[in-house]
Amino acid sequence: MKLNVNGVEHALESGALTPLLHVLREELGVTSPKAGCQSGGCGACTVLVDGEPRRSCLTPLGAVDGAEVTTIEGIGDAHDLHPVQEAFHTLHAAQCGFCTPGMIVATVALLKRLPQPGRREIERALSGHICRCTGYVKIVEAVEAAAGGSR
């Protein structure tokens, strides 16, 4: 089976039923998607599959054979932050940082689909992402700021 991860083609050894999260973390060493609950409940493992946010812990490799997978490593890095990363950083939307990669990739997908989301759309898009540190206020503010900045 094959995956294009952050622009790089990979031929994979993992079996078809292996969760995409494990393929990324254990076979490819891409560790930004986190094993928070491994049961689809927390959103920390979220990656983009052909541009759509997906819970990688519940996605078997066989279901995404040949797909393009984007993790936060494919969004931007320390030398070239994406506006969403910049907003999360400067507005303190990341506290412990564990849920942050999932939050950010979901936000990037939201802003691509809906460049000027209202508060309800932001809350709906991030409703499957659990953060236990911030209380969500700063996260929503960061998404609004990133949307404003991309105007």
Add this chain to the structure above:
Amino acid sequence: MRAVGARVEKVDGIGHVTGQTTFVDDWRIPGMLWAKVLRSPHDHAAITKLDVAPALAVPGVRAVITHEDVPKNVLGHLEGLGVPADEPLLAESDVRWKGQPIAVVAADSEEAALAGVAAIGVSFEERPALLDVRLAFEADAPKAHHWGNWFPHFGGPDTPPDHRKIRKGDIDAAFEQADAIVQGVYRPNAIEQMPVEPQVCACVPESNGRLTIHSCTQGVYFTMGIVAGHLGVPLNRLKFIAGTVGGGFGGKVESWTEPVVALLALKTGKPVKLRFTREEEFLCTSTRAPWHIEIADAVTSDGWILGRKMLTLHDAGAYARFSPYGVTKHSFHIAGSYAIPNIHFDGYVVFTNRTPTSAMRGFGVTSVSWTIETQMSRIASVLGLDPYEVRLRNASRIGDTTPNWVTLHDPSSVPVIQAAAEAAGVELTADYRTMTRDPRSGDLLPEWLEGQLGDLDAKES
């Protein structure tokens, strides 16, 4: 003080927003084994058989540890605060809560480790379980702990050893003078801290005999001490890589994964990782304790609290952990933000066959704060008074003393309650709007309360 009010760049923020922060689970360690835990399926049982040989025959399994592999299996985490050791790292002859760890398997893969756990030969003889603190004092209650059903080691020269006790003022006089008695029973329940990062630990045995331990503990030196204690090694054998914590909220004070992976790393000579599932997090790690709190307040018809009788049963679960410390803190806060001159309090740490409870965000205090604020509103409701005014009338002033006789020099109860009223859009009457935290005087101080509500000269000191 340059940071106060300023927006300071978060030191680890760039790593967080780029996904490059290395949490414990993110370390890539070649040749690493996975560990999985055999846990009690019963609330309370004797272990009648434990045979790990079948697990060792499972392909991929490298080692199994039981209590026999732990140099010091029963180690107190708060012995420094006078709480004796009671809890084994791995169960010995009995299990006292559903989820209590019995054995841990290390294998080449998670799947092999799980197969190893399933292969362990274990049998139990179930015992009656105590699951409700209210039944703990009954003569025929199941026995949850070898010390009895409540913690007996508070000690101290002036208090009985088996509970926290406060006697302040003249409680009988307060109840005789009362216009009404307002009672309440409050039962704030257990809460799982639920950090999004589960408990995870990896240990690498180094060629120089040291152990490198990647830990998500909230207290690095505390956990180092616990590992050294269980292993019987000096601290200089341990190198901790810690400080990157994916949320903790008290739950990651628990230091169980660290000694376990260290023992498996020593036994196999290989790196070992143990990562809890979310199910283990919920069912098998410490929660905030459930509490049972009974209050009877002697009040006047105009809203003074003359005296409080209070009984607290703190559900510690199966072992003491931090619960005695939690009840001690609790006992200091039983009057909340208010000055109550006469107090009669008994607080017990009760053992049950539930998951042991421990730290979570102000544990011991949060339960009583919620209880007392609910009780204050109940008093106002029973007397037909304004809940803000009942609070302000009784609010701590400069010079008042807490239940444990600490004199308050800088209490903020009055301005905080006034600010809360303002934020809620509640119009206070002039007396209460202009009230200050200065010692009581005039109409707001009944004569008979003089001398009971703290030292009126404290303002000048």
